[in-house]
Amino acid sequence: MKAFRIINFFTPLLLVLMLASCEKEKDYIYEVNPVNVQQGGSTKNNAKSTVEFVTIAWADLFGTQIPQQELVKLNTVYSAFGDKKLIEDRILLNLLNKPGIQVPAATNVNGDTLKFIQNTYKKLYNRSPDAFEQYYMKEQIRLNTAISATVIWYALMSADEYRYY
Amino acid sequence: MDRRHFIRKAGLAAAGAFAAPYLLPGGRLFASSGLRKVNHVVFLLFAGGVRNLESVQFNDGNLMPNMLSGGGTISPDILPAIDFLPPGPLSQPLQNYGTLFRQFRYKEGPTGHYNGHTVAVTGQYVSTDLNIREAPCNPTVFEYYRKHNSPQQTALNSWWVANTLGPYPALNYSSDPGYGPAYGANFISPNFLISQDGFDTLGDPSSFSTAEAAAIRNIRKFANGVFNKSYTDSGQGIVNTESEAQQLQQFISDLYGKAQSGQYINPWGVGTSMNSDMYNVMFAEEIIQQFKPELLVVNMQDVDIGHFDFSQYANNLRKADWAAAHLWSIIQSTPGMANDTVLVIAPEHGRNFSPNTSVDAYGRLALDHTAPTDGTSGDQMAREIFCLIVGPPTVVKQGFVVNSVEGESTEIVPVIANMLGFDNNIPGSAGLKSYNQCDLAQAFY
Numbered sequence: 001m002k003a004f005r006i007i008n009f010f011t012p013l014l015l016v017l018m019l020a021s022c023e024k025e026k027d028y029i030y031e032v033n034p035v036n037v038q039q040g041g042s043t044k045n046n047a048k049s050t051v052e053f054v055t056i057a058w059a060d061l062f063g064t065q066i067p068q069q070e071l072v073k074l075n076t077v078y079s080a081f082g083d084k085k086l087i088e089d090r091i092l093l094n095l096l097n098k099p100g101i102q103v104p105a106a107t108n109v110n111g112d113t114l115k116f117i118q119n120t121y122k123k124l125y126n127r128s129p130d131a132f133e134q135y136y137m138k139e140q141i142r143l144n145t146a147i148s149a150t151v152i153w154y155a156l157m158s159a160d161e162y163r164y165y
Numbered sequence: 166m167d168r169r170h171f172i173r174k175a176g177l178a179a180a181g182a183f184a185a186p187y188l189l190p191g192g193r194l195f196a197s198s199g200l201r202k203v204n205h206v207v208f209l210l211f212a213g214g215v216r217n218l219e220s221v222q223f224n225d226g227n228l229m230p231n232m233l234s235g236g237g238t239i240s241p242d243i244l245p246a247i248d249f250l251p252p253g254p255l256s257q258p259l260q261n262y263g264t265l266f267r268q269f270r271y272k273e274g275p276t277g278h279y280n281g282h283t284v285a286v287t288g289q290y291v292s293t294d295l296n297i298r299e300a301p302c303n304p305t306v307f308e309y310y311r312k313h314n315s316p317q318q319t320a321l322n323s324w325w326v327a328n329t330l331g332p333y334p335a336l337n338y339s340s341d342p343g344y345g346p347a348y349g350a351n352f353i354s355p356n357f358l359i360s361q362d363g364f365d366t367l368g369d370p371s372s373f374s375t376a377e378a379a380a381i382r383n384i385r386k387f388a389n390g391v392f393n394k395s396y397t398d399s400g401q402g403i404v405n406t407e408s409e410a411q412q413l414q415q416f417i418s419d420l421y422g423k424a425q426s427g428q429y430i431n432p433w434g435v436g437t438s439m440n441s442d443m444y445n446v447m448f449a450e451e452i453i454q455q456f457k458p459e460l461l462v463v464n465m466q467d468v469d470i471g472h473f474d475f476s477q478y479a480n481n482l483r484k485a486d487w488a489a490a491h492l493w494s495i496i497q498s499t500p501g502m503a504n505d506t507v508l509v510i511a512p513e514h515g516r517n518f519s520p521n522t523s524v525d526a527y528g529r530l531a532l533d534h535t536a537p538t539d540g541t542s543g544d545q546m547a548r549e550i551f552c553l554i555v556g557p558p559t560v561v562k563q564g565f566v567v568n569s570v571e572g573e574s575t576e577i578v579p580v581i582a583n584m585l586g587f588d589n590n591i592p593g594s595a596g597l598k599s600y601n602q603c604d605l606a607q608a609f610y
Contacts, residue, residue, distance in 0.1 A: 044394075047401065073362045079330050080363065081417075082337050082352030083320075084401040086410045090417070093370030136387055146376035147384075154371070155384035161392040163401075 044164035050078050052165070053088060057157065060124060061101045092157050096150060104149040107141045114138060116149070124156050126165070201586035202560045202609065205506040207453070207461045207496060208306075208581060209446075209489055210285055212278065213468035214534045215512035217549045219482055221267045228482045231490035232259040232510070232553060239479075243527050246476035248438040250487050254494040261564045262493070263508075263555030264608035268570040271514045276536045276547040278469070279332045281513025281574070286325075286336055286462060288578025288597045292538070297332035301339045304595065306578045307350035308338055310460050313582075313590035321409050321456050323350040326463040328445035330354055333464070338403065349403040350460070351413070355448035356441050359420045359429070368421045370414075416455055420448070433491060440481060442467040446488040450495040457501045459585060463492075464513075471516060475529035493555060507556035507584050509577055518546040552577070554608040560584075561608055572604035580605045 048056065054074045058066035066074075074091060081087045095101065109115040117137045121129040129137065141147050156162060218224040220233070225243060227236025231253035239247060273290040274280050279297050284290055287303040304312075307323045327333040338349030357363060373381060389395070397404050405413060423429060432447055433439060442465035449463040465485045471478030489510055497503045520530030536547040552572055554561055575598050582588035583600040591597060600606060 044392075073366050076330070076357055077363050077366045079334055080354040080357035082325070082334065082349065082403050083405050083410065083413065085396050085404050086413055087367075089410070090367045090370055090414065094367055096371040097369050133391060137384075140380070140384060144376075144380050146374065147380045148377070150371070151373065151377050151380050152384060154373075155381040156388055158381075159385045159388035159392065160394060160396050161388060163396055164392075164394060 044161065046165050048163055048165055050075060050084075053163065054078065054091065057092060057095060057162075060157070061095050061103065061153075063102045088163075089158050092154060096154055103153050107147065107149050107152065113141055117141075120149075120152060120156065124153065125161055200589075202584045203505050203507050203556060204585075205457070205459050205461075205496075205502050206581045206584050207449075207463070207492070207506060207508045208285075208577065209492060209508060209510045210282060210462060210464035210513055211485060211489065211510050212282065212464045212513040213442075213466040213481070213485075214276075214278070214281075214471060214514055214516045214532075214547070215468055215482060215485075215550065216471075216516040216532065216546065217267070217551060218518075218546075219479060220512075221265070221551045225479060228479050229486035230258065230483075231255060231486045233265075233486075234258045234260055243476040243479050243529060246525075246527060247480050247483060250435055250438055250483065253487055253490045255490045259490055259493055259510075259555055260553055260566070263553060263561045263563060264565040264567065266552040266554075266567045266572045266605065266608075268568065269511060269550050269552040269572045269574075270570065271548045271550055271574045273538075273540055275538055276514040276534045278466070278513060282333065282336055282464065284574045285511070285513055285577055287339070288575045290575060298335075299340065300335040302341065304339045304341045304344040304348075305336060305350070306462070306581055307460065308341070308344035308348035309578065309582055309591050309595070310585060310587065311348040311350075312344060314459075314585060314587040315590065318459060319409055320349065320351045320403055320405055321412065322459040324449075324452050324456070324458050324461045324463075325350045325352045326445060326449040326452065326461065327352070327354045328356055328441050328464060328466050330357060346397070346403045350462075351403065351405070353448070353452070355420070355451075356444055358417070359424055359448065364421055364424065367417065368425075370418075416451075419455075420451065435487070438484060440467050440484050442481065442485050443488045443491075446492050450492060453495060453502060454499055457499065460581065471532045472521070473523045473531050474525040475520075475531050476525045476527045478532070504557050507554060507561060509552065509554050509581065511552040511574070511577060512550045513574075515547045515549050517544045519544050550574075552605065554580075554605065560610060562610065565608065567604075567607060571607070576603040576605045579603055 051071070054071060055066050058070070078084070078087055078091070096103070104116060107113060107116050109119065114134060117129055117134055121127060121133070137152070219228055223236035226239040227233060228239060271281060271284065274284065274292055275294050277294060280291055280294065283301045286305045287301050288306065289303045307325065311318060311320070311323055325337040327336070334352050334354065337352040338344065338346050431439065433443065435443070445465065446463060449461060452458060452461065465488065467481040468478050468485060470481060493508055496506045496508065514534055516532040516534045517536070521533050523531035525531065534547040536545045537543045540548070579588055579597050579600045580603055582591060588600050
């Protein structure tokens with residue numbers, strides 16, 4: 001009799017627990033915040049062709065597509081000297097001297113040097129600078145009054161990474 | 166000191182003297198085992214297709230009076246087509262300063278310009294038409310020089326000067342995995358580089374202060390340190406060292422400066438006769454005077470108008486002759502190269518005996534260069550060329566003429582290697598003709 005009373009007590013409790021346990025499970029969806037996935041410098045394995053180098057450099061400096069006539073000229077001159085690194089360097093130096101280039105006037109954006117560095121890396125290297133690069137460039141700008149935006153642009157455009165994509 | 170010690174010390178001193186490198190008057194340091202005959206070689210590829218009939222056989226008189234003796238006056242029917250040229254810069258024809266091989270041969274392979282150039286600078290025949298977009302598969306003389314000369318020299322000492330673009334820029338190094346751009350020559354096509362387009366593109370570079378230049382170097386060095394590839398990995402061609410690149414940049418700036426100041430308007434006093442061959446040689450002379458290169462190859466191509474106009478072919482042949490003499494006069498007036506340079510002159514190939522159907526204003530039929538590749542059948546005249554080697558009287562036999570069929574295009578590279586003393590360092594597997602087997606060796610003492 002005592003055992004029967006125990007069963008009568010626990011049966012409703014079990015039923016309640018079972019019903020509660022059958023509640024529909026929530027679907028959790030794990031997502032990541034949207035990020036702009038960019039190629040790091042270490043994964044750039046393809047050297048730009050002559051035409052690619054010239055057209056990209058023109059676009060970076062002038063913000064426009066290179067006119068066909070300019071492209072023909074640059075291609076011809078490019079072919080006329082064996083040391084391509086030297087000629088690319090010279091082409092860059094000449095482009096930097098032309099009116100209409102869109103190199104920023106200052107090494108900061110509204111007083112924000114880091115913003116200038118980030119914009120420059122995104123523009124020229126198509127990636128964000130890592131923390132070390134940000135620190136180095138910021139320190140260079142802070143410590144060296146000789147550094148202008150043009151100096152930084154030319155230095156980065158004449159460095160090896162600019163030759164690759 | 167006893168006798169034994171004296172002999173030992175004297176022996177060691179003598180051995181040291183032989184083993185130690187010598188510093189030559191020109192400032193060049195090289196091991197005494199180099200066995201150089203001269204310290205500079207200039208190879209003038211008298212190219213564009215020059216037929217022996219018009220050159221050394223004087224079929225239309227002597228069209229090359231600055232290089233060749235004899236031959237008589239130019240045929241009167243083409244004389245109106247010949248531009249005025251002042252007397253040449255040499256007191257006697259160039260052949261008097263060296264040895265002329267009148268029956269030199271381009272023995273094998275297609276008689277095309279790029280094939281001919283490739284054979285001339287690689288020392289190897291090629292049996293098929295070459296892909297004009299590719300570097301030669303066999304090492305060039307520039308690569309042999311820069312790899313095997315001791316001590317190794319930079320590209321400032323090795324130049325390839327071409328008067329046209331097209332496939333010719335590719336001849337400064339090969340695709341051979343053992344050589345390649347690391348041993349290539351500096352290439353320049355001055356007619357295109359030192360032009361209005363060239364000036365528009367390269368003539369007005371930004372300049373930076375010393376402090377700015379230092380900052381640029383630092384930032385670039387940092388950026389290159391972060392990146393895991395160097396420029397040379399891109400396989401884009403030869404790369405000079407930074408200091409040499411600066412010299413070259415200055416050289417290019419100087420050339421633009423001279424062009425702007427009018428120094429290249431009638432530079433040789435020949436007026437409107439100055440053609441692109443002459444300009445190309447003139448710029449090669451600028452390189453000679455600036456860098457005193459140990460090895461320089463320069464070509465001419467204007468005679469190739471012979472496909473359409475025989476009389477202008479003859480006219481340009483005469484200008485090429487004038488330019489060759491001017492080149493030698495500049496070499497001989499350049500301290501460091503005077504009396505220490507061998508000049509080799511040879512066309513890449515000749516032209517056919519049978520003309521094509523193009524008739525010029527003087528009724529002459531034009532000439533192609535299409536010798537059958539079997540080397541025996543049909544019209545093989547395009548294989549008949551000449552070779553003239555001039556140099557110091559102590560090195561090159563003066564006024565010597567070889568009239569029989571001797572020598573071939575593949576001998577030029579081993580002869581250059583021998584002149585500069587590195588021929589024995591080139592491995593036999595390269596397949597070059599041995600200098601001792603070269604008929605051209607007759608030109609030297």
